[in-house]
Amino acid sequence: GQQVMQIPQYQHVQEGEDFTTYCNSSTTLSNIQWYKQRPGGHPVFLIQLVKSGEVKKQKRLTFQFGEAKKNSSLHITATQTTDVGTYFCAAPRGTYKYIFGTGTRLKVLA
């Protein structure tokens, strides 16, 4: 069945360094969503990408959807301690269901 893999599983960066997490699907996706979950918290919706090659920016966060709509990336420029958490991508499976990726846990060292 459809799988959604994220790499890396963990990333430790110094504050001010950049960070990127990648999401890869075995099948073509109609759209992809990104969520952030702080330690002890719940997933919070960040963005949805729909179009092939789409790039969206939210302040220091840049989201990209691959041309083949099978992969996506989230890039954070100049990380801050507030960026700590686990970042998940979520891909649709069927009509009603989202499959969440394995997540990338980001730790920012001050």
Next chain:
Amino acid sequence: ETGVTQSPTHLIKTRGQQVTLRCSSQSGHNTVSWYQQALGQGPQFIFQYYREEENGRGNFPPRFSGLQFPNYSSELNVNALELDDSALYLCASSLGALVGQETQYFGPGTRLLVL
């Protein structure tokens, strides 16, 4: 704040018992989805309800069941609890039911421990 609430926040049960978890969606949101998140894992889709009818289900056995009420509240029931049911249970509400239609707003979750 997402406007989605869940109760209780924490719960301890023993194997074989039954549990009911509750969720209150944002007003006007017709769709609620339930997820199970084991420690260190991503959320796993259990099922979705749209206007009080189940319209999608993940790979969970029938002992996981749900209800959605007209007042935007919903329940997740789990019978015959097993140790592996220990997890964070999340509900998420949205306006529409189809994937890609609407943003999902997650509640804070209920952390269930089965001993």
